Amino acid sequence: MAPGGGRYDTAVAAPPLIEADVLERVLSSSLAKGGDMAEVFVEDRQTSSAVLDDRRIEELASGRERGAGIRVVVGETTGFAHTADLSEAGLLAAADAAAAVARGGGGGTRIAALEGRRPAGPSAGVRLPGEIEKATKLELLHRADEAARSAGLAVTQVQVGYGDSRRRVLIATTEGVHAEDDQVRTRFSVGCVATGDTGMQTGHESVARTEGFEVFGRVDVEDLAKVAARRAISKLSAVPAPSGELPVVLAGGSGGILFHEACGHGLEADHIVKDASVYVGQVGEQVASPLVTLVDDGTVGGEWGNYAVDDEGRPAARNVLIENGVLTDYMWDWLRARKEGRASSGNGRRQSYQHLPMVRMTNTFLLAGSEDPDELVAQTPRGVYVAKLGGGQVNTATGDFVFGTSEAFLIENGRITAPLRDFNLIGNGPEVLRRIDAVASDFAMMPGTCGKDGQSVPVGCGQATLRISGVTIGGTAA
């Protein structure tokens, strides 16, 4: 096979993954023993990735995953089976396994005809990963490696990663849903180790977009490398972080994950219907500072958490969750929305055809305010300035969350001073939302990977520079 050539279908609207008549027969077989709803989810995902580490191209990998997951819902019970065999016989066998939860008495459920197929293709201007020469992708890795190493003699190790994926999905249900999507994603990351008298420190930077190779027309990988190197080098002179409660200023785009963890998960309807969230029964209530307007939006151009339709065939939407501090709505998938007799909000997602869908975020962000970001720092006599957050974790039932920093500084007398060693911040979601006392105008997004119940999906988060009047800083200094 020619390098990089012909791995993907190049036509914008590819033929369907499964023909409509086959889908109809599989769906009707799924409900032969009874049930309220059956769904066929078909996925064909192709990935490629490359790692440059220790100055060598170490791993150039290609992957292919193709299969179908079949779900049969009977009352409160869901039966599920998946198969890599996309023949009609393979699909029927999976349908039979999924229908094992139905205990006969079937035939009563009306099966809606599949609506006309709405073919989906990547949007115009997408440079499909399969049409890019492998050598062209690898050149990016070498350029980033060079740039990181030339950022300073203290840089002792560099790892650069590139990855792309094209994921075609098809969803058909006995309620007449017949939808497709074609999702192209690209990511690039640089990790540096810097070594000095104080030991070793690390710095990272990455970009991840629901776009093709055209992303590198705007994003300079050498800039990413320099940022990663600068973070590692600057932490060599870092001091231990303080302990106890202090005001925290989050730089624009550094810490949208705070809202993903602190309240996003608690607003997912699967936690709500099980009474396992601190936000149960709070719609219409003031749950945050009036400066907080929180939105989940799967339609923001090119962001990492984007899609045209979710993994249940529902179009992505812009959903306002908190408006001026008042809780307006939760996020919903088909199953939980049905329980409440309402429509899904387009938040039903799954890691792959091997998983059941559940309520997931897309791109979750806090709308910008009007203040000057520099002023926010100047008005803070003592505190912590977070330039980049790492990952986080939340317990939705209690609202307690943590998130780690990967670049942070002390604020002393209204000025950003010494860099801090990595630490975790800990807080309680509802409490932190009330303590946001200033939001600036410099909005930015960042990508992340969200893990829930063993499934990972790409998400985006975002915010402008903002200040929280007090958060517990998990450092070692008194």
Place this chain on the structure above:
Amino acid sequence: MSDLAALAERVVDRAAPGEQIEAYVARGDDVEVRVYDGEVESLSSATTSGIGVRVLIDGADGAKVGFAWAGSLDDDIVASTLAEARDNAAFATPDPDVVLATPDGVPAAELDLWDESVAGVATDDKVAMALDLERRVRAADQRIRQVLSADYGDERVEVFLASTTGIRSTTRRTAAFLSAMAIAGEGVDSHTGVGYSVARGFAGLEPDRAASDAVVRSCRMLGAKKVPSDRLTVVFDPRVVSTLLSVISSALSGEAVVKGRSFFAGRVGEKVATGSFTLVEDPTDVRAFSAAAYDAEGLACRRTVLIDSGMLQGFLYDTVSARRAGTASTGSAVRGGYAGTPGPGCRALVLQPGHHDQRAILAAVSEGVFVQSVTGVHSGVNPVSGDFSVGIEGLMIRDGELAEPVREVTVASTLQRMLQSVLHVGADIEWLPGIAAGQTLAIGDMQLSGS
């Protein structure tokens, strides 16, 4: 020959002159039951299979390696996977240290990791066990407000590995899981607790234990409050210690060491921990959840002492990292299934047990905190720099007894300093899921950050 073995052999046979091929072929069957409120919430069953192929192309400056995988064993997909791996190899950097494993004469342990009951027990009995678990949790304590989920799961996994360098290995194992997440509540206060049990088969599961763990862990946190910052002794629960050992293990990977990403690099022979700390990796101990006869390159797994009475002895290597370090593989290659490439890692870490159980260790602490769970491990612990900061939930220790519950606080130090501040290693080994066993561990002089 099994169909997996035959397929791997066919792929390896397609090696061209000057080419080495390794084929990793896997198949798994799994069942998952989740119950909620006395009903089956979901019941899943599936078979997955896939292949991962590495191709090495020999050259004057060393070999170039390429990799491809597919979640299918269909002939056409397997053929294109091999072609793709070959194509990828053409673009790699030639490297004299890149080779496939060759048999090294170490015999593989005979381990019985297969329990027929996983396949033999009827689905209805699996459902019944999950329902029984949920009932036990609800009935155990009036303060249990909710059982968020009660799950039963099992899996059967078969892997065959073959290479042009003479590797042939077969792995078969089963596992069964039971877990419950409880919410205890009093007034507006609520807390979660997770309990679980793992075994090779259905019969080995302990629903009573999973239930009581979920109940105790949620109920004893009721009334938890943030406490003032303090410097104190921290006693970690066995489950948390298993997590901590997993984090430390990434700094014991030979690859991290040769690439300058471990705070242990260059310290072999030095005292890196207190004398009571002896850390061993032994996948041949059948009690370990991830016990294995063969590593992910088909070499025999073996026992390796990593830290002996506080002295750093060495690291864990796969074939490539061992060559880079000028040593031999310790049979420690691991990989994340057919879609992953091998690298060195731990499967079965265990600390040499001390002399005291948890009660005795607590009794020796006049003021401290007992940690029952940690959060933010992936974001707050850096195995390169050693910086350590995690959120915790637990109970204060006052005069040797567990006292009031605490939440929304962190404990912090560095891994280097923690290893030098080990006060007690418990005698209470628990063989937990994951790559490390757990036991109670007391560490002095850590910073608790709260109000």
